[in-house]
Amino acid sequence: MGPRGMSGNSIDRLSQAVLPERALMAALDQAFEAIALLDAKDGTIVHSNAAFARTFGDSSQKAPRQRLLDLFQLDEAGQVLTTALQQARSGQTWMGCTPLKTLTGKAIHFEVALSPVRGDDDAVRSLVVRLRDLTLDVETNRHLRLAQKMNSLGVLAGGVAHDFNNLIGAILNTAEQIEMQVEPDSPVRRKLETIQRIGDRAKGLTSQILNFSGHSEGKWSLIDLSDLIIEVTNVLKTTFPENVKVRTDLTKGTKIYGDPSQLHQVVLNLGINASQAMQPAGGILSIHLQPAVENHGTSQGSTEPCVLLTVEDSGCGMDSRTLERIFEPFFTTKEAGHGTGLGLSVVYDIVHAHGGSLQVSSKPGQGSSFQILLPLNHGKVKVWAS
Incomplete structure (x- = not known):
């Protein structure tokens, strides 16, 4: 008799029933x-x-x-x-x-x-x-579709900006020629100065569009990112409503190769969006800057020195459907006439042009957090090539 009074034949039959099941479950575990x-x-x-x-x-x-x-x-x-x-x-x-x-x-x-x-x-x-x-595949495809949209929009914007720039140039040249022909005390001269001032603003706008479209190389250099953020926050503080407070926690002397005007625009756009998201009640805008590393996931586990820029607000937050679309060109939740829907598209484009990545977390009523990871030395190639 076998264990617990079972005969040898009974044990054999039990083994034949159990072993295939165990083998099947072991296979499924793979x-x-x-x-x-x-x-x-x-x-x-x-x-x-x-x-x-x-x-x-x-x-x-x-x-x-x-x-x-x-x-x-x-x-x-x-x-x-x-x-x-x-x-x-x-x-x-x-x-x-x-x-x-x-x-x-x-x-x-x-x-x-x-x-x-x-x-x-x-x-x-x-x-x-x-x-x-399929979460990773879905996210990858979403980023690919967004990149394709951004590329198509960039091509369109670049072409329009070039033509627009030529028209502005012709207007400014004509204004200069007229200015040379009028008396210094002529009232026409003041009107010409207005034309030139507005024309210069228009040229600045086309420059931003060209940066967005990738048709402008920008001016890459070694910059102190903490100083740049302080400069931007000083501007934001002067323009924000009194019910919005700005707090910063910056690692001093954090230097990165990049385009200062473009990175200035990133912080500025995120700050303005945060302020608008906190109205009418107001709230706190928090900006953090700290060292970080990016793991490339290789077999050697190689990493790259980076900085992590975090911009957080205590505003209205966003639902999951809005989060999926915030970087799409011309997508906006604001009322007509209060936003173009290009601000976050520009942020997305600039961050990726600097070799960085961008993550957003938000829930309705709980504010939003933008985390930007930027490699320190991505722009070195551009600097050395210039």
């Missing part, structure tokens, strides 16, 4: 996707692989008889799972892509496949669910 076997009646998780545990936590630590639906916040997107389960129970495989939120609030874009498993009587006994995390 899969990249999260896979689980569900009870067809109520969607209870019967078995899950290692990737499933990494995504949702060890099922052994969870409540008994936990259902697949219990792992998610069943908002509008989560209702898709209910439909998928119903279709799989009816004997049909369901496949699709949908964003879902886990109970911890983490948003993951999943490719979902739910398939029925039939018994000997052809009735659906179990369901197999496969969840593939």
Whole structure:
């Protein structure tokens, strides 16, 4: 007799039943996707692989008889799972892509496949669910589409700016010729000065458009980023309403190769947007600058010295749909006549032209935080080549 009174034949039959199951579960643990076997009646998780545990936590630590639906916040997107389960129970495989939120609030874009498993009587006994995390792919594609939009807009803006610049030049040249022909005390001279002043402003505008379109090389140099931020904040303080306070925490002497006028524009645009987001109640604009490193994810774990610029406000915040579009050219939540929708597009373009990256976090009623990572030496090539 074997253990607990079992005969040798009984043990052999048990081994034959258990070992294939163990081998199958070991094989599933090697899969990249999260896979689980569900009870067809109520969607209870019967078995899950290692990737499933990494995504949702060890099922052994969870409540008994936990259902697949219990792992998610069943908002509008989560209702898709209910439909998928119903279709799989009816004997049909369901496949699709949908964003879902886990109970911890983490948003993951999943490719979902739910398939029925039939018994000997052809009735659906179990369901197999496969969840593939597409979040990184979705984010990469979103950035690619945005980059394509920015490139198309840049080409258009560059062409318009060149033609506009030529027209302004002709106007200014004509004004200079007229000025040479009028008396010093002539009232016409004052009008000509107005034309020249407005023309100079227009040339400055076309210069910004050319920088945005990438048709202007800019003036790269070694600059003290902390000094530049102080200069910008001094300007902001003089223009902000009294109910907006500015706080800075800057690492002194932080130097970076870049275009000072473009980086000036980044801080200025973010500051103005923050002030507007905090109206009418007002609030606090916080600007932080500190050393950082960027990990390139190579096998050697190489890193690059960077600086982290963080611009935070205590304003109205943004929902997820707005966050997805804030860097799109001409997208704005402001009323007509109060914004062009180009401010954050310009910020995005300048940051990436400096070899940097930009992350935004925000929730309605909880303000917004823009984190900009800039490499210290990205502009050296431009400086040495000039």
